[in-house]
Amino acid sequence: MVADQWTGISEELRYEIGDSNHKNWIAPLECLGITDGVVRFRAPSRFVGDWVKRTYHDQIFARLQTLACDVSRMEFIVGDPTPRAAVAAPATSKAAQGDDLQGAPLDGKYHFDNFVVGKPNELAHAAARRVAEAGPVTFNPLFLYGGVGLGKTHLMHAIAWELKAKRPDLQVLYLSAEQFMYRFVQALRDREIMDFKNLFRSVDVLMVDDVQFIAGKDSTQEEFFHTFNALVDQNKQIVISADRAPGEIKDLEARISSRMQCGLVVDLHPTNYELRLGILQRKAAQFAQSYGSIKIDDGVFEFLAHRITTNVRVLEGALQRLFAFSSLIGQEVTLDMVQDCLSDMLRSSERRVTVEEIQRKVAEHFNIRLSDMLGPKRTRTIARPRQIAMYLSKEMTSRSLPEIGRRFGGRDHTTILHGVRKVVEMRTQDTQLNEDIELLRRLLES
Numbered sequence: 001m002v003a004d005q006w007t008g009i010s011e012e013l014r015y016e017i018g019d020s021n022h023k024n025w026i027a028p029l030e031c032l033g034i035t036d037g038v039v040r041f042r043a044p045s046r047f048v049g050d051w052v053k054r055t056y057h058d059q060i061f062a063r064l065q066t067l068a069c070d071v072s073r074m075e076f077i078v079g080d081p082t083p084r085a086a087v088a089a090p091a092t093s094k095a096a097q098g099d100d101l102q103g104a105p106l107d108g109k110y111h112f113d114n115f116v117v118g119k120p121n122e123l124a125h126a127a128a129r130r131v132a133e134a135g136p137v138t139f140n141p142l143f144l145y146g147g148v149g150l151g152k153t154h155l156m157h158a159i160a161w162e163l164k165a166k167r168p169d170l171q172v173l174y175l176s177a178e179q180f181m182y183r184f185v186q187a188l189r190d191r192e193i194m195d196f197k198n199l200f201r202s203v204d205v206l207m208v209d210d211v212q213f214i215a216g217k218d219s220t221q222e223e224f225f226h227t228f229n230a231l232v233d234q235n236k237q238i239v240i241s242a243d244r245a246p247g248e249i250k251d252l253e254a255r256i257s258s259r260m261q262c263g264l265v266v267d268l269h270p271t272n273y274e275l276r277l278g279i280l281q282r283k284a285a286q287f288a289q290s291y292g293s294i295k296i297d298d299g300v301f302e303f304l305a306h307r308i309t310t311n312v313r314v315l316e317g318a319l320q321r322l323f324a325f326s327s328l329i330g331q332e333v334t335l336d337m338v339q340d341c342l343s344d345m346l347r348s349s350e351r352r353v354t355v356e357e358i359q360r361k362v363a364e365h366f367n368i369r370l371s372d373m374l375g376p377k378r379t380r381t382i383a384r385p386r387q388i389a390m391y392l393s394k395e396m397t398s399r400s401l402p403e404i405g406r407r408f409g410g411r412d413h414t415t416i417l418h419g420v421r422k423v424v425e426m427r428t429q430d431t432q433l434n435e436d437i438e439l440l441r442r443l444l445e446s
């Protein structure tokens, strides 16, 4: 009974702790059920079990209690509980044991095949592909960086999958910097630091995600630095990711930051409209396999790609919700339904572009002075760009007409409304103007 409801709890936790934590820690757990008040989970390694117990115990426990009031505690067991697992492993050095080398679980969806390539990520993708060929080490480390949800983890997992498939002989270790620190601290505590060092130095490819996490953590940084140097000296490939460039990570020791810049540092740029559209199409095909096909009206993907520009994870969440909703109630996905079903997401991902930015960009584009945009002049060369800026302010910000009016030199809201209507009308008749507006919108979104 508890095991049946675990999927629901796991999904709730995804919202609470985020996709990436969920993927690393909660998704790999299997709920085995409840006996005498003890809820048992199977974890893929002791490391995962310990971590979940320390970090998410309260969140999981509170939910379990709402299901079965006789829950008294949780227990994590490791590996396969059948008698096969009871066979004693031959005595091997710790470093050679699979469980110890086990990094974070790899997501089965993060392959190169389903990574959509566009201008903003083509270099990062090409570099990742090169590393995944496992040819001679040409750049070491490969340092991938970029904002939240732009595909760093996806690319790292894709490298790991590809290497596992092509070169099963290689020891590939992927983990987050947080896990690196946890294992280091655990090794210190258990006096197993030599095992720790041997383990990390015995890998052929080391991949560390979100390295900014160790900034400011002195002894972890120190150990990381030595591991890093030892592997580079042996010509072993290292792949690192972070949310910013090495030189910009606050409290990261200068010697580490400079070592990281010795290889290839590549940036995943924020997505552009075309990339978002491509990702939506690709993900929709994937979702159709799990949820069954649904009918999606023309213009829905374009609308989403315009409106949800924050990060790909949010875009994916939006699409998933539409699929779930549509297949549950058996309704096709129309623009109206999208606005209804995703109203919270659309509100919160409203571009943080400001009226002032819009005025500046539009003034630059039409080569007029900002003071004229705000001032009283009514000549066409000034009034037209001003109306376009009003229109974009209404479309791209959540400001009301009176608020926009105040920002346009204290104009009345009816003047703004008139400007907006005028542009809506002109857009249908003047293709050049329409293109100008689309261009401006994209510039402002990027």
Ligand SMILES: Nc1ncnc2c1ncn2[C@@H]1O[C@H](COP(=O)(O)OP(=O)(O)OP(=O)(O)O)[C@@H](O)[C@H]1O
Pocket: 020, 110, 114, 115, 116, 117, 121, 146, 147, 148, 149, 150, 151, 152, 153, 154, 155, 210, 243, 279, 312, 313, 316
């Ligand atoms: N170019 C892309 N093609 C397909 N899916 C993508 C692409 N970029 C990102 N995604 C998807 O977006 C989601 C978030 O990506 P990912 O977890 O790799 O981001 P990240 O850069 O590691 O973010 P964070 O900084 O939060 O760790 C994933 O589901 C991933 O598959």
